[in-house]
Amino acid sequence: FGTRPATYYITTTQADSAEKNATKWWLERTLKPIDNEKLPIVVATGVTWKLFAKRAEKAKARRFWDFSNGTVTIIELPTSGHEGTARKFGYMFMEAFRNASRQDRVDDLGSKSLYTNLQTNKYEEPDTCFMPRRLLNPQNPTRYPCDHEGTPWPTIIVEVAFSETLEHVREKINNYWLAPNRAEDVIVIKLGSWKEKRHDRNGNPLRRLLCQKFCRRATLQQNPNATTFEPVQEIEFGSIYRNGRPAVISSLPFPPQTPVPLSVPGVAIDLYDIQELIFFYMGPN
Known part of the structure; x- marks a missing residue:
């Protein structure tokens, strides 16, 4: 996936379950329970458009992920x-x-x-x-x-x-x-x-x-x-x-x-x- 290294957020033990699950959606393309009230959540920076598009397509999440200047943010959930x-x-x-x-x-x-x-x-x-x-x-x-x-x-x-x-x-x-x-x-x-x-x-x-x-x-x-x-x-x-x-x-x-x-x-x-x-x-x- 991509050629430029990306920074992934919410990997510490202090992060709450919504933030951890948001990151899993980005990294593993697995949608775990996320509290709507926690959004928006930034899950990665330094991401190329090619990497973003590939992961968004596989997760069928383009409508719910925002891409801006290499930053990926979850803005909505398919409730x-x-x-x-x-x-x-x-x-x-x-x-x-x-x-x-x-x-x-x-x-x-x-x-x-x-x-x-x-x-x-x-x-x-x-x-x-x-x-x-x-x-x-x-x-x-x-x-x-x-x-x-x-x-x-x-x-x-x-x-x-x-x-x-x-x-x-x-x-x-x-x-x-x-x-x-x-x-x-x-x-x-x-x-x-x-x-x-x-x-x-x-x-x-x-x-x-x-x-x-x-x-x-x-x-x-x-x-x-x-x-x-x-x-x-x-x-x-x-x-x-x-x-x-x-x-x-x-x-x-x-x-x-x-x-x-x-x-x-x-x-x-x-x-x-x-x-x-x-x-x-x-x-x-």
């Missing part, structure tokens, strides 16, 4: 809530196109490796992403592929974050996902901490959930000189708001409504269904 949220969003999104004609359908590319630099083979992985089938035209290949096979960049990227901070997600959005000739929209679902395990008087869990939508086109329409992107839409959909006030949305789903899309055909996602799935994975406690 049931994290993975279930991404799958549920993907299912609901694809259901909206179930009756679409073949040429108007959308492909779910999942956590596809998206190359941000084809020459150096550097890539990032979202939790899931989608691409209109119309973009896959062999007669008109894309000028800006996301891989070595010439696949066009997905137009929509979805990121789910629990221990990963919104600041880190925004760095990926501004540095990678919404760079020119890449994705058009990024949906971020942030899962608030569940460390205190608070409940209301009816026993319902009090947990903050946040959904943010970033749109390159809408941002540039408002400010053609924009170089960074802020959310064009933000929805708090958990059972508690930022200020600690209980939310109403957790009590029942909203009735179906006709979406007001930015472009045809438009897709409306009921976040109540995603909220209930997250609460289910949290368990009885």
Whole structure:
């Protein structure tokens, strides 16, 4: 693995189990129990991109490991809530196109490796992403592929974050996902901490959930000189708001409504269904 020696962290007997297990994930590609509240954890420095990419591929952990200037940091874990949220969003999104004609359908590319630099083979992985089938035209290949096979960049990227901070997600959005000739929209679902395990008087869990939508086109329409992107839409959909006030949305789903899309055909996602799935994975406690 690689040619340059790397420094591995968390090898002393004083390190707690979460840190030791984090290092094992990097060294042995074995995912042991890690407390989400302990993240982020730096597990190595002085690592080449070649070594990082090889280990991330074998551990299937690119979405959960950050690589920056030779430093490897675990920023997220493949928990049931994290993975279930991404799958549920993907299912609901694809259901909206179930009756679409073949040429108007959308492909779910999942956590596809998206190359941000084809020459150096550097890539990032979202939790899931989608691409209109119309973009896959062999007669008109894309000028800006996301891989070595010439696949066009997905137009929509979805990121789910629990221990990963919104600041880190925004760095990926501004540095990678919404760079020119890449994705058009990024949906971020942030899962608030569940460390205190608070409940209301009816026993319902009090947990903050946040959904943010970033749109390159809408941002540039408002400010053609924009170089960074802020959310064009933000929805708090958990059972508690930022200020600690209980939310109403957790009590029942909203009735179906006709979406007001930015472009045809438009897709409306009921976040109540995603909220209930997250609460289910949290368990009885």
